[in-house]
Amino acid sequence: MALSVREYRARIKSTESMKKITRAMELIAASRIIKAQQRAQAAAPYARELTRAVSAVATFSNVDHPLTTEPENPQRAAVLVVTSDRGLAGAYSSNVLKEAERLVEKLREEGKEVDLYVTGRKAEGYFKFRQRAVVQAWTGFSDQPTYDVAADIGATLISAFLNDDDTEADEDTPPGVDEVHVVFTRFRSMLVQEPQAVRLLPLEVVEGTEAPEPGDLLPLYEFEPSASEVLDALLPRYVQSRIFFALLQAAASELAARQKAMKAATDNADELIKKYKRIANQARQAGITQEISEIVGGVNALADANAGQE
Amino acid sequence: MASDSLLQVELVAADRLVWSGQAKMVIARTTEGDVGILPHHAPMLSVIIEGVVDVQTAEGETWVAAVDAGFLSVADNRVSILSERAEMSHEIDLEKARAEYDRAKQAGENDDEAAEALRRAEARIRAVERAS
Numbered sequence: 001m002a003l004s005v006r007e008y009r010a011r012i013k014s015t016e017s018m019k020k021i022t023r024a025m026e027l028i029a030a031s032r033i034i035k036a037q038q039r040a041q042a043a044a045p046y047a048r049e050l051t052r053a054v055s056a057v058a059t060f061s062n063v064d065h066p067l068t069t070e071p072e073n074p075q076r077a078a079v080l081v082v083t084s085d086r087g088l089a090g091a092y093s094s095n096v097l098k099e100a101e102r103l104v105e106k107l108r109e110e111g112k113e114v115d116l117y118v119t120g121r122k123a124e125g126y127f128k129f130r131q132r133a134v135v136q137a138w139t140g141f142s143d144q145p146t147y148d149v150a151a152d153i154g155a156t157l158i159s160a161f162l163n164d165d166d167t168e169a170d171e172d173t174p175p176g177v178d179e180v181h182v183v184f185t186r187f188r189s190m191l192v193q194e195p196q197a198v199r200l201l202p203l204e205v206v207e208g209t210e211a212p213e214p215g216d217l218l219p220l221y222e223f224e225p226s227a228s229e230v231l232d233a234l235l236p237r238y239v240q241s242r243i244f245f246a247l248l249q250a251a252a253s254e255l256a257a258r259q260k261a262m263k264a265a266t267d268n269a270d271e272l273i274k275k276y277k278r279i280a281n282q283a284r285q286a287g288i289t290q291e292i293s294e295i296v297g298g299v300n301a302l303a304d305a306n307a308g309q310e
Numbered sequence: 311m312a313s314d315s316l317l318q319v320e321l322v323a324a325d326r327l328v329w330s331g332q333a334k335m336v337i338a339r340t341t342e343g344d345v346g347i348l349p350h351h352a353p354m355l356s357v358i359i360e361g362v363v364d365v366q367t368a369e370g371e372t373w374v375a376a377v378d379a380g381f382l383s384v385a386d387n388r389v390s391i392l393s394e395r396a397e398m399s400h401e402i403d404l405e406k407a408r409a410e411y412d413r414a415k416q417a418g419e420n421d422d423e424a425a426e427a428l429r430r431a432e433a434r435i436r437a438v439e440r441a442s
Contacts, residue, residue, distance in 0.1 A: 039325065042325055042326040042327065043324065043325050043326070045320065045322045045327045046322045046323065046324050046325070046392060049320070049322055049383070049390045049392050050381075050392060052383070052390075053355060053381055053383050053390075053392070056355060056383070056385075057355065146325070147324040147325050147394060147395075150324075151394065220353055221353045221354060221355045221383075221385070222352055222353065222354045222355070223354075223355050223356065224340055224341075224342055224345075224354060224355070224356035224357070225341055225342055225356075225357070229341075229357065230355050230356065230357055230381075233357045233379070233381070234381065237380075237381075237392075237394070240324075241324065244324060244325075
């Protein structure tokens with residue numbers, strides 16, 4: 001109760017303005033999340049058709065493609081970590097980073113070296129602070145990723161994957177990797193988002209979710225110009241579309257996490273304001289009581305003095 | 311049997327479904343040249359390049375779209391055209407496309423990327439012109 005009423009009033013005011021900010025951020029995140037979900041839904045037909053096409057080619061041709069062959073002795077793995085550009089989203093970024101660290105640890109135990117590729121300023125800052133090398137970082141789009149960004153990331157990762165170790169003499173290009181993993185946050189619902197690590201390359205073409213039923217035969221396709229050329233064109237796009245999917249999921253998760261965090265912050269601000277108001281009122285009352293007792297004391301003292309004179 | 315003799319067409323870009331509906335014929339440009347697809351076409355998967363896709367709908371209308379490189383898959387009277395970018399002719403800003411064409415032309419055709427940009431711009435202009 002050491003502070004004066006004036007100081008409590010100042011605290012209430014600043015908490016109120018903070019509450020306005022967090023409330024605004026909550027509402028913004030809530031409205032953007034709908035857009036992010038719509039974007040994710042709009043991208044679904046492309047991914048679906050692409051998956052169909054890839055599984056069709058994989059079923060009907062025995063073409064081996066470098067993107068689908070398992071390297072015999074994997075020594076180097078690339079990890080793409082998808083985080084946000086901005087904070088104030090609760091534990092969103094740190095959860096992804098924790099998952100990424102777990103994966104890196106696991107890969108190291110398997111005797112693989114790890115190359116880090118990151119998106120989002122949070123991951124960039126995290127690794128820079130710990131002075132760990134990041135091969136490439138993409139930033140500035142985390143809450144609304146475009147396909148172009150995904151295509152760029154995909155192209156970089158694919159070229160790293162296809163890069164043979166023989167060409168290591170070239171200083172500018174990082175040495176080739178044998179595996180590519182992605183760590184991102186999957187958007188389960190508005191309340192649940194879970195960080196996930198997925199191996200992207202070499203590709204496992206058989207998609208668990210899209211497995212055709214035994215009775216439902218895929219048609220016998222003609223390939224133009226040839227199965228291998230179709231596969232050549234198809235697989236990189238498939239990889240890019242998977243990355244796009246990861247980015248979209250991460251964007252929706254980020255916004256959901258931010259909305260939740262900001263809602264908690266607004267509720268907290270409410271609590272604080274209530275608490276401060278109570279203390280301030282108490283302090284005000286204490287002040288009044290003291291003033292009255294001083295006046296009464298003063299009057300009594302005067303009366304005593306006067307009585308003594310008479 | 312009416313639905314049997316029509317194609318179910320989906321034109322899909324990476325970030326959205328551009329057009330879907332029933333059609334009598336679809337014409338697209340593959341790496342090997344233009345292909346026309348009529349109902350009951352044999353199942354086919356082919357690589358398409360930057361160009362124009364014509365769709366003749368069941369009502370006899372013609373839709374034109376400009377697409378980037380991508381795929382065409384045909385099976386059971388279902389045609390899906392996948393492209394990273396695709397635009398219907400009425401969505402294209404002709405002046406912008408012309409400006410892009412000029413820019414691409416000035417950049418020259420020496421490298422693949424410039425040639426690709428040129429083909430893309432050309433396809434967009436052609437799509438608009440064909441539609442009007």
